[in-house]
Amino acid sequence: MSEAINNRVYRQRVLKELITDLHQGSSVEEVKNRFAALIEGVSASEIAEMEQALILEGMPVEEVQRLCDVHASVFKGSIEEIHAPRPREENPAHPIYTFKLENRELEKLLNEHILPHLEELKTADSVAKRKELAADFTLLGEIDKHYSRKENLLFPYMEKHKITAPPQVMWGVDDEIRILIKETRKLLADVPENAATVIEKASQAATRLKEMIFKEENILFPMASDSLTDPEWMKIAQASPEIGYCLIDPPMPEAASTSAHADHEPEFREETSQTTYVHFDAGLLLPEEINAMLNTLPIDITFVDKNNTVKYFTQGKERIFARPKTIIGRLVENCHPPASVHIVQKIVEDLKSGKKDHEDFWLNMGNQYVYIRYFAVRNAQGEYLGTMEVSQDIRPIQEISGEKRLMADA
Structure with a gap:
């Protein structure tokens, strides 16, 4: 010994x-x-x-x-x-089967389109060839769904089995690949950009992607297969459609079917009778009413308790950020890429200590102008209970002008 x-x-x-x-x-x-x-x-x-x-x-x-x-x-x-292949992973309903199927499509995109188009661009630069490569990298952008499912669904369960370092390391590499893809697309959109610069950046992205496929299938997936239980895999399969899939059609319906062994509620759920009222400072409501009201709000709310554990998020119809249920019970720092963990920790630290009561950010996301606010939640005695994140697309609000005092006639 x-x-x-x-x-x-x-x-x-x-x-x-x-x-x-x-x-x-x-x-x-x-x-x-x-x-x-x-x-x-x-x-x-x-x-x-x-x-x-x-x-x-x-x-x-x-x-x-x-x-x-x-x-x-x-x-x-x-x-x-x-790590020899596991029979259960050969089931089309299994998340690892889906991950590998996506990897085969990514390899096809690389070998049949991106790499040939890069060789053509090396031979003779032209707007047409750049457009072809730009279309390839637009498709490659779909990989974000593959990585997001890995980071937000697979990693939480690996963490429950005390496997924390490999997910942290791999998430960092995922982000590096995302950046390379984004930078390549930006270079391709800039027609005067030197072809050699475009080729170098695109080649880096292709190389890193191939390496990641190898690391997933020969290191990460075998490790996860050795650790996760069948009910945990079922929960991952059930939560996957919300994030989406990369370059493939959704898997077989069986993958997201419910079963007696795959309760999708948080494991530490607190039992509450649906006939018991919750009393507030001004009124009382049934749990069903509270849940429906919060999900009707035109904003996203996420609550992290005083121990930095994600305990709740709303599920409105028009959500800005994907929030798979697997983040419930997860430490908030593990829900973010390694490169931004220190920012999250600083925000929570400032709110918890009382240095700040809120912190605000705003950014463009496609057609949305997203306003993200973090609030310290305190009780009547001023004791810190947790942090609430509120996100909203404020572009429609910015476009409001004039007045509307009464409902218009039908």
């Missing part, structure tokens, strides 16, 4: 050294042989545990993220032996 512990401590130290080397400029090729020797005979889950331990020690997620490319380089040709 002591020998096993010592080996683990040794591997942990060497892993930290490798990350430091990468940070200081060493290439993947320079460290991959040492990494391969380090993890010889070690399962992917143990590697994930070592990385998670480094993060718990205080190493930034972004630093551990540097190992992602080394993983892909070393594991090729060997990790398949560690």
